[in-house]
Amino acid sequence: MPIAEVNAPIDAPRGLAGVIVTETRLGDVRGAEGFYHYRQYSAVELAAARSFEDVWYLMFHGQLPSTAQLATFRDETAALRALPAAVRDALPALARAGALSGLRTALSLLGATAGFRPLYDIDAGRRRVDALAACAAVPTLITALHRLGQGLQPVEPRADLGHAANYLYMLTGEEPEPDRVRAIEAYLISTIDHGFNASTFTARVIASTGADLVACLVGAVGALSGPLHGGAPSRALDMLDAIGTPDRIDSWIRDSVLRGDRIMGFGHSVYRTEDPRSRMLRGVAEQFGGPLVDFAVQVEARVEALLAELKPGRELHTNVELYAGVVMELCGLPREMFTPTFCAARVVGWSANILEQAEDSKIIRPAARYVGPPPPQPLPTAEPR
Structure with a gap:
């Protein structure tokens, strides 16, 4: 293949979403x-x-x-x-x-x-x-x-x-x-x-x-x-604290969504279904039981219903952070230790x-598209010093 073709720039989506960059056995x-x-x-x-x-x-x-x-x-x-x-x-x-x-x-x-x-x-x-x-x-x-x-x-x-x-x-x-x-x-x-x-x-x-x-x-x-990335489990529990009681779930979530706030513990960049980690950790939490678990389950059900209403066409389910936070809280971990x-x-x-x-000696070196002022611009004369 000619060098020009090898080095030709390739457009990629923001965040490299969906781009395959290597192969893995892991x-x-x-x-x-x-x-x-x-x-x-x-x-x-x-x-x-x-x-x-x-x-x-x-x-x-x-x-x-x-x-x-x-x-x-x-x-x-x-x-x-x-x-x-x-x-x-x-x-x-x-x-x-x-x-x-x-x-x-x-x-x-x-x-x-x-x-x-x-x-x-x-x-x-x-x-x-x-x-x-x-x-x-x-x-x-x-x-x-x-x-x-x-x-x-x-x-x-x-x-x-x-x-x-x-x-x-x-x-x-x-x-x-x-x-x-x-x-x-x-x-x-x-x-x-x-x-x-x-x-x-x-x-x-x-x-x-x-x-x-x-x-x-x-x-x-x-x-x-x-x-x-890793800082969401404690924030998901902070959300439960802010909601406080079951009668406040709907109003709190509606107000947050209308303000454009992110609902911590919901949505994922990859999953378009329920996060399997969330499903598994919900089961772990339910084995402990108690008010926190019951409230988290209530919030999960109402948030998913409200997100489906307020953001139609988007698949927004619980991710790992909500029940990860619940499980760690039940096991006595302080919130600053979640991440x-x-x-x-x-x-x-x-x-x-x-x-x-380390088995591959090829350095990862992508490119960026320059979007600043077109070069080369005339170099201005330096002011006397």
Whole structure:
């Protein structure tokens, strides 16, 4: 093919919606069907039936582990949870910014302390070691930063607890109830990966440059911190608080829609059906029961009916944020930890994508259409100085 054809610009929709930018073996989101998967398995079925470590292994190795492989993997990852002294000593200063903001700097420090090298310069085995170390350390960093921000001492990780149980233990300092562990584990599994979302794509763009794995993760955390990406679960609960009682649902939602406000927890850029993560987490919430769950279900039903009336022709259903917030609230997580908890799971998906991207040496380098004043313009004479 002639070079002119290869380099010819291609128009793409805003936000690259629907544009295929690469191939992946990690999974897909089929929005028209309301289905998404990790490798060859339904992500929702994995969340319902498997442990977090099972799915972590699947994302890194392409298959579910045997009993022996899982035991080895659990031991391997649990041994990586503790933080280097240089990182621990820096956390009190970083905690003032909050868990998610502090995580960006803490991850950079972890990479420098551990000597993470550019992906371009290391082999697949070393990349996997780095990825495991980063994924295991992120929950420890997040919980330590949160506790320090609350004036509490960090809780050291326990190797005898599974990933989800250890996360809750480090957050609260108490061994969690089994039903809470299973609920949070289901949530964590359901958010490990979700197609080429903004943070995953950011991680892969950085990986395509050959940068080190932590550099890729720091970029992904930055993308996740935006309220249009990872910051919505707490905002969805804030909406429930603002509505307050069932008799206020209709008026509150109508007023919000007419003002042009976004209804947090509803609508998705990919799904045109009910978000399967929402369906699964609603079931998890209903196992707990109680006033919050009942109210969330009422709000969901009325919001979907009102959106169908006020925005006809658009498919606007609950997304993962509404019931993710409900489940985390029921399990005792503070709202400022909702997005960091999302990050504690998504770091596995980011890392799997980084490892996959590192297999391809082609840098991601799209183009932009210039729309400023036509060049070249005459250069004005410089004023005397």
